[in-house]
Amino acid sequence: MFSWTPYALVRIALVFSAGIITGLYFPDQIPILDVSIVFATLTISFSVLAYLKWKGRLKYINIGVSGIVALFMAGYCNVYYSTDSNRTDHFMHDDKPVQFYKVRIANQAQEKSNSWKVEGDVLWVKYDTSFWTPRSGKVLLYFSKKSYQTPFRYGDVLLVKGSPELLREPSNPGEFDYKTFLSYRKIYHQHFLREGNVFHIGYEPASRVVAHAIVACEWADKVIEKHVTGNEEQATASALVLGVTDGLDNDLLGAYAATGSLHVLSVSGLHVGIIYWLILIILRPLNNTTRGKVVLAIISTLVLWAYAFITGLSPSVLRAVTMFTFVALARPWGQQTNIYNTLASSAFCLLLYEPYLIMSVGFQLSYLAVAGIVYLQPKIVVLWQPKAWLWEQIWQITCVSIAAQAATFALGLLYFHQFPVYFLFSNLFVIPVSFVVLVLGIALVCVGAIAPIAFVLGFLLQWTIAFMNWGVYQMEALPGSLIDNVYINVVQCWLLMATICCLVLLFELRKTTFFSAAAMGIVAFSAIQWTQYVENAHQRKFVVYNVAGHSACDLLDHGRAYFFTDSALANDQNNIRFHIRPNRLRNGTVDVVNGVKQEFVADLPGCRLVVWNGLKILLLEQRDFNVPSDIQFDYIVVGGNSVRSLESVKRLKFRKLILDSSNSFYFAGRLLKDGKAEGISIHSVQHQGAFILTLDNYESG
Secondary structure, rough: OOOOOOHHHHHHHHHHHHHHHHHHHHHOOOOHHHHHHHHHHHHHHHHHHHHHHHOOOOOOOOHHHHHHHHHHHHHHHHHHHOOHHHHHOHHOOOOOEEEEEEEEEOOOEEEEEEEEEEEEEEEEEEEOOEEEEEEEOOOEEEEEOOOOOOOOOOEEEEEEOOOOEOOOOOOOOOOOOHHHHHHHOOOEEEEOOOOOOEEEEEEEOHHHHHHHHHHHHHHHHHHHHHHOOOOHHHHHHHHHHOOOOOOHHHHHHHHHHHOHHHHHHHHHHHHHHHHHHHHHOHHHHHHHHHHHHHHHHHHHHHHHHHHHHOOOOHHHHHHHHHHHHHHHHHHHEEEHOHHHHHHHHHHHHHHHHHHHHOOHHHHHHHHHHHHHHHHHHHHOOOOOOOOOHHHHHHHHHHHHHHHHHHHHHHHHHHOOOOOOOHHHHHHHHHHHHHHHHHOOOOHHHHHOOHHHHHHHHHHHHHHHHHHHHHHHHHOOOOOOOOEEEOOOOHHHHHHHHHHHHHHHHHHHHHHHHHHHHHHHHHHHHHHHHHHHHHHHHOOOEEEEEEOOOOOEEEEOOOOOEEEOOOOOHOOOOHHHHHHHHHHHHHHHOOEEEEEHHHHOEEOOOOOEEEEEEEEEEEEOOOOOOOOOOOEEEEEEEOOOOOOOOOOHHOEEEEEEEOOOOOOOOOHHHHHHHHHHOOOOOEEEEEHHHOOOEHHHOOOOO
């Protein structure tokens, strides 16, 4: 029978996490005052009862229940008090318009195609009719590259003119919920800034340590850039050694993602684990005595945190270093601790400091992967005992890859909608080579001032990376390398994880109960998948998307998408992947074709007429359009500001006017207002989100 006694910290972390998740998804179900009172009462009761039991009284009373409930309440309270929007001094609670505000840059700027993106902490706010008022809150700032050739630094204090705007809900069906994602980072506003709206007024970093760490990271990046030539090689070296990913292009990222090797391009548990393993190898003699083990733990911890400092103390590195710090400090106690409690204690401390980490994809994947490796790898590796050293190393890496992939399989499908078929082969190649890259990169940074040695290390690093990238591209080109366009929801993700757990327990405990549970999980997963197919994929839909500056329409027909768009968007795979692809995945689209070339489309002066499944859709593209006035249109899609006023279309007969996202926001807003005044049905995708029509529910007029 299973006992929690050896895994006390695991139970504590799980219950605390359950309280956090409840607080995130049901924040207003229980008044925080009531929760706080219950938490305080249970904590005091548990402490008193624990003391009495320690004194030999109340021997037969189980006090664990009160402690468990108190932990759950602690997680719930931690979410509430860590949520910035619950603070009374947050600027979002003020109704008055903001005229100016002072903001402090809170992280390193990220380079985008047309702007610099950076987070800022609001310090002071000035309203139209008031003095400066101290306020709190975070805002996401975008600085146009046309106005700002170089980004602002961490710690810069800026005076900003204007008012930040609240983040919007996703405009397109299935689109990544950027608003919710940023809310988990306590950001609820954004501001797009051009020249004349920003003034640099000071430098006051929130943390001098972080400021120096960022300077160290920038210095290390320049060392790599100096001694490594080639854009791809430089970008890969900076990403793999320092976690600086700005220079990575989409083709390279796509290749690593398709082969299941993307994890090597972001500094995480793999990199920190390699460094920790090297420390253990180099300082192995210290492991022979008790005092030596303590010294080894201290040195390991210092080296790991020094590496975190060089990488700029980024969140992903801090998570990994914290995890391995607990592992390093637990080693001197040997058998008195177990790895599950060590991992749980590190997760508990991280969540105690920042409960919103539990919603971080990196946090979830890191702990699941490590837990999978710790539990599954020893059980897989005993299945074969190769005698040759080389085969043993290959088998070890293979077992680690299988264990990590099994543990993160469901989350990978949920977040990335794909599965790399050749992940075993890619990891057998990439992990050893990335090990060499990491060692060479760290060595290069350490001896960068010694020119001859740095030149040799840079040369070796460059060609090692070139070899690694070449291998990844070759594996990506293999037939069937990627199972793509997979869509599952959160419930299906939980069902997959539960099914995998049941299958593991079936082989572990040999009980048919787990086989039955796994079968039920598979049936439930399949039922949900079939329901989604019937409700979405087995339908015809007309969709007009909101993609800033572009026209984008889909006619979805039983797995095929007829795509109408401009040439710029047709060649912009990033925009399509972000705004349009999610809806196609939900609707089971397997084939995308150019809608303009179809036989049900007729070209007319300045416009196109689409007659599809009983619908008559007019796509207006130019102002000098010319169509017969006696045709009854179901929908008119206006693009490119092709309609100056409603007078231009009043002579036409239609049910609804749709303003796509290639129109100016001001123009669409004016037409929307005029249409409301005149009783004309208008839908603006920029103001109201994507327009979606399901033909099964459509009644022809």
